[in-house]
Amino acid sequence: MAGWRISGIRGQFALILALAAVVPLIGYGLVSIFSLRSGTRESVIAGNRGSATRGAEEIRRYVSGHAEILRALASQLQNTGLVQWQQTTILRNYVLQFREFRELTLFDEHRRVVASSRVGAPRVSVPADTPIMFDRVAMSPLRVDDDLLPTSVFAVPLMRLNQPSGWLVGELNLEEMWRVVDGIRVGQRGFALIAAPDGTLIAHGDPDKKALVAQADNISRHPLIGAPEPAWRQFFDDNHLELLAVAARIEPLGWTLIVEQPISEAYANARRLQGWLYIAAGAALMVMVAVGLVFGRRFIAPIFTLQKATQGIAAGDLETRVHVRGGNELADLGRAFNTMADRLVELQENVKRQERQAMFGRIAAGLFHDLSHPIQNLGNSARLLAREDLDAESRETFQRTIEREVAALKRFMDDLRNIARPKPIERFAMDVNAAVAEMLESMRPEGERNGIVVEAHYADGPLTIDGDRFALGRVFRNLLTNAIQATAAGGRVAIATARAGDQVQITVADTGSGIPADRLPKIFDDFVTTKRRGLGLGLAISKRIVEQLDGTISVASEVGRGTTFTMRFPARDVQSQAAAS
Numbered sequence: 001m002a003g004w005r006i007s008g009i010r011g012q013f014a015l016i017l018a019l020a021a022v023v024p025l026i027g028y029g030l031v032s033i034f035s036l037r038s039g040t041r042e043s044v045i046a047g048n049r050g051s052a053t054r055g056a057e058e059i060r061r062y063v064s065g066h067a068e069i070l071r072a073l074a075s076q077l078q079n080t081g082l083v084q085w086q087q088t089t090i091l092r093n094y095v096l097q098f099r100e101f102r103e104l105t106l107f108d109e110h111r112r113v114v115a116s117s118r119v120g121a122p123r124v125s126v127p128a129d130t131p132i133m134f135d136r137v138a139m140s141p142l143r144v145d146d147d148l149l150p151t152s153v154f155a156v157p158l159m160r161l162n163q164p165s166g167w168l169v170g171e172l173n174l175e176e177m178w179r180v181v182d183g184i185r186v187g188q189r190g191f192a193l194i195a196a197p198d199g200t201l202i203a204h205g206d207p208d209k210k211a212l213v214a215q216a217d218n219i220s221r222h223p224l225i226g227a228p229e230p231a232w233r234q235f236f237d238d239n240h241l242e243l244l245a246v247a248a249r250i251e252p253l254g255w256t257l258i259v260e261q262p263i264s265e266a267y268a269n270a271r272r273l274q275g276w277l278y279i280a281a282g283a284a285l286m287v288m289v290a291v292g293l294v295f296g297r298r299f300i301a302p303i304f305t306l307q308k309a310t311q312g313i314a315a316g317d318l319e320t321r322v323h324v325r326g327g328n329e330l331a332d333l334g335r336a337f338n339t340m341a342d343r344l345v346e347l348q349e350n351v352k353r354q355e356r357q358a359m360f361g362r363i364a365a366g367l368f369h370d371l372s373h374p375i376q377n378l379g380n381s382a383r384l385l386a387r388e389d390l391d392a393e394s395r396e397t398f399q400r401t402i403e404r405e406v407a408a409l410k411r412f413m414d415d416l417r418n419i420a421r422p423k424p425i426e427r428f429a430m431d432v433n434a435a436v437a438e439m440l441e442s443m444r445p446e447g448e449r450n451g452i453v454v455e456a457h458y459a460d461g462p463l464t465i466d467g468d469r470f471a472l473g474r475v476f477r478n479l480l481t482n483a484i485q486a487t488a489a490g491g492r493v494a495i496a497t498a499r500a501g502d503q504v505q506i507t508v509a510d511t512g513s514g515i516p517a518d519r520l521p522k523i524f525d526d527f528v529t530t531k532r533r534g535l536g537l538g539l540a541i542s543k544r545i546v547e548q549l550d551g552t553i554s555v556a557s558e559v560g561r562g563t564t565f566t567m568r569f570p571a572r573d574v575q576s577q578a579a580a581s
Contacts, residue, residue, distance in 0.1 A: 190261030
């Protein structure tokens with residue numbers, strides 16, 4: 001027996017499983033785990049409910065505070081005998097002092113404007129109906145404005161001698177309410193949301209779901225919408241993720257604040273404690289048998305070390321290493337793990353270096369691609385202007401070319417600076433046919449140099465839209481340049497204008513190589529290109545410009561037959577056409 005020993009993983013497992021008296025310990029462990037789960041659930045629900053209740057109260061105070069400000073202003077304006085300029089001054093001072101109020105307007109009992117903080121015509125009006133009454137203040141349903149911020153209209157009735165004498169109406173920016181909702185966090189993945197009584201989503205703390213607020217998504221099917229307080233539910237969402245949700249009402253708005261947290265995170269502590277219970281049970285078994293203790297600890301410790309190190313690598317910490325002593329299979333596995341981690345670090349550095357080199361190359365090639373044509377036109381026009389035998393008409397043409405290309409270069413630099421956040425485009429009535437003709441004059445020489453016919457087809461009569469001549473020129477240049485580069489010598493590139501109902505349609509078609517079907521859905525994305533040169537920004541910028549002008553752009557292509565880009569813009573009325581002319 002002195003020489004008896006068990007080697008290898010199988011022998012060690014057999015020794016541990018052979019230990020006696022495990023049934024009472026298992027029973028105790030099951031009771032402990034059940035009690036732990038029950039207590040943890042109640043504790044987590046109570047904590048999350050407290051967060052929801054505090055958040056609901058903070059939002060109620062936030063809205064109530066601004067309603068009180070509006071009531072105080074109403075008291076200051078009524079029964080004071082102020083003249084219109086004094087009332088206007090007070091309203092503007094309030095707007096400057098309380099930045100949440102975008103506009104304050106005073107109406108008389110006939111709903112006519114008396115004074116306003118706006119210089120122009122007021123945007124707000126006395127609400128026709130008042131679905132929400134908050135501290136004697138009428139509040140319109142929440143909406144998302146053009147800046148994608150939450151906005152509501154508050155209205156306070158004015159009384160004189162107990163008779164209605166008008167309304168004080170204010171447009172309130174409730175962006176701070178979104179910040180409050182963003183600040184309600186439970187754990188790492190627990191977020192809060194607010195829904196109206198009909199289920200319309202008003203705010204959401206999850207950055208990945210904020211777009212649903214702008215889309216006025218309806219969550220009336222949520223199990224906590226309309227549920228009596230106190231309410232909590234465990235359920236699966238549309239992504240099959242199990243959630244724990246608690247709700248708190250925001251009275252008297254009728255809104256519901258819901259705090260959702262993944263079950264895996266909510267009960268993480270309980271599961272960790274449950275793991276410790278398992279470890280304790282194993283330790284108790286090993287205490288019962290000294291040999292089992294020795295072999296068990298020697299076997300389990302390396303497994304836990306490898307598990308933790310594996311999790312560290314999975315989380316992105318490539319510096320994680322393990323220190324497993326001994327000469328058995330687990331020690332070999334630990335050394336193999338360290339070798340793998342070292343190799344991963346080397347591979348990651350190589351990938352980063354290659355990505356940087358590729359990106360710098362694409363940027364350099366793209367800048368050359370986008371700037372070469374305007375610079376070449378500038379050089380040619382400058383050389384021709386220096387000729388003494390040049391007639392006045394040609395000199396004027398070359399001067400226009402220089403001015404146009406300088407403006408295009410400036411616009412290109414502005415586009416690079418504003419890729420992430422495009423600046424608003426100023427709109428003016430413009431004749432589409434004239435803009436297309438101007439661009440055709442610039443691009444036709446490039447087509448001739450490549451042996452390609454560049455032609456235009458114009459609709460009868462002026463086609464007028466609200467547009468920016470420089471911005472659309474950028475779009476036309478991008479599309480025509482791409483078409484010329486994709487077309488072999490002897491081919492054709494055509495740009496055509498047409499009237500399509502209440503819209504103006506512009507198409508750019510070529511007889512080039514076409515675009516594969518699998519690339520079409522992504523050609524308007526940043527840094528995506530089907531060419532060997534270029535940054536892949538031309539079509540992305542073009543799409544943004546078109547959409548900023550309330551237009552649409554689409555593409556149809558067939559490999560080997562050519563590509564057609566179609567743009568549509570809202571047409572201007574007859575008066576605007578006359579102004580453009």
